[in-house]
Amino acid sequence: MASQSPGVSQRYRWTELGLFIVPFLILILEMSQLLLANKDQTSSLSTRNLPTIQGLIPAVGLIIALLVANMVMSIFFRKADQVLLPLVGLLSGIGILMATRLGPDLSPFPDPALGSRQLVWVLLGIIVCLGTLFLLRNINVLARYKYTSALLGIVLVCTTLVNTLRVKNLDSPTHDQLNIGPFALQPSELLKICLVIFFAAYLSENRDVLAEGSLKFGPFRLPPLRHLGPLALMLGIALLFFLFVRELGLALLIYGLFMAMLYLGSGKISYVVTSLLIFAALGFIGYTLFSYVRARFAVVAFNIVDWQNWTARDDSFASNAGLQIVQGLIALSSGGILGAGLGLGHPAGKHFVPVIQSDMIFTALGEELGLAVLFAIIAVYLLIIYRGFRIAIEATNIFNQLLAAGLTSIFAIQAFIIIAGNMKFLPLTGIPLPFLSYGGSSIIANYIIVGILLRISYNTAVERDGTA
């Protein structure tokens, strides 16, 4: 940790560099494990026999990128948070290795270049993160553009809606993607950042009004109707996703974000209870009206442990609608505590989990790396979230606090929804696991979030004890 005296050696971000060492070791270790597993006869890995140098590219490339990021941060943003980047770097590294390992085994379309593409996305993400740090000099500027941000959000929703109506195939896992040229864009990833900026700006401006609460319904107090309008609009967006785009996960994410930020902004639990009740009611209506919601919940109620007594109907369910979850759980159980070892399990393939590289990545990690590593990964998420909320607590004004807390909540809610979905605890929905899942939009959006968090922590530190 650098102290106040401005010696050159003390101006470096030593803590961050120190925290990078073990993740780097882990990356190299796992990469060599992958190369060795390739030689193993029993391995399912059908990679072209990687030349050692080329095989090391994913790990070494990321290590170099993170070191460069560490140096750039030391020169320009020495006082920014030092713990966030190593945590995020470790997760991205595991994500890249997993993509490298899964790519050649994917079932309808094997994709040996999946890992290198994920690496390129992560590199772009790190660049975008540093770019955000440089461009966003004054965070409060974002508050002035809150309606622009809300508008951008609505435009993103509309494009998704139009696209969905055009595609019509609501059961395909990629129906919410926008295909522009060679890029498949996922507008929902940017949407969540826009929404947090809007919520943070809106709540920080109207905090006094919202905290008082003038409408009374029995034990519940609601803010005046005039101030409820924009918030109700956001709720509407969540519902639109729920009903038309059939993005249950995104609806849950937006609603969870809305409740978290409303509570953070007003400090009133009654708002949260009210919105939860509304959500429960709407959810129930959705459940009775829409068959796709029922189908999603059917998986949660499905008893897998009792597989010996399955009827023919259960059997067909497990190999059709419930295939992803059932196979995912089997993969997890076959991994056990230590896991099969990277490259030695059977996570991807014709009869195994579909969409393993993005939505179901958690089960692939469980099968190959084991329960012990899953716990460690959840702990890494917890530490990221802790760090985010700490940045929020230390921030100097309400907008920055709400923004940091809201952005952190995205990680928390998103990781919870998708991990719970993988575990058959909630209906499975197609949202990516932050930093681990394959996917460009998700990686870039998450790195933008990290950039904003780092900038807030930097601004706070500079305001607290000067630039020295």
Place this chain on the structure above:
Amino acid sequence: MPLDSFLLILRLLLIVLLYLFLMQVVIAITRDLRKTALTSADGAGQAAPVLGHLVVVDSGPSSITPGTRFDLETQTTIGRGPTNTIQLPDNFISSEHTRLSFRNGQWSVQDAGSVNGTFVNNQPAYNALPAKAGDIVRVGYIQFKLTQ
């Protein structure tokens, strides 16, 4: 087979390294927490004396009488809302209008996104501007003189 046992060792090593990393992060975090606890304890000791005042020079359209003195804290916020350190009941003041902070012996004034702006000696303070004793700080249409 030697390869098998080697792969097993790699697997165990991965788990050991991961938890080592977690431990390292937790240690870094606790050290950080202890440091901030120390500095905030220092800050609490220093914050007791009043660091400066804002004296109303020109009350503009508001009903505040000129000559009113407001005490300043290390982090002072001015605005119409009830959460501000200094609350000014004037229609030309935004709910969160101005932030003043004292660090390294110097005041800095920054607009908090107000409608009518904050000025230090008629310079708009969109970004933090330094201010010293004797400077005129204009918040909306109310003018203050900064005194120590």
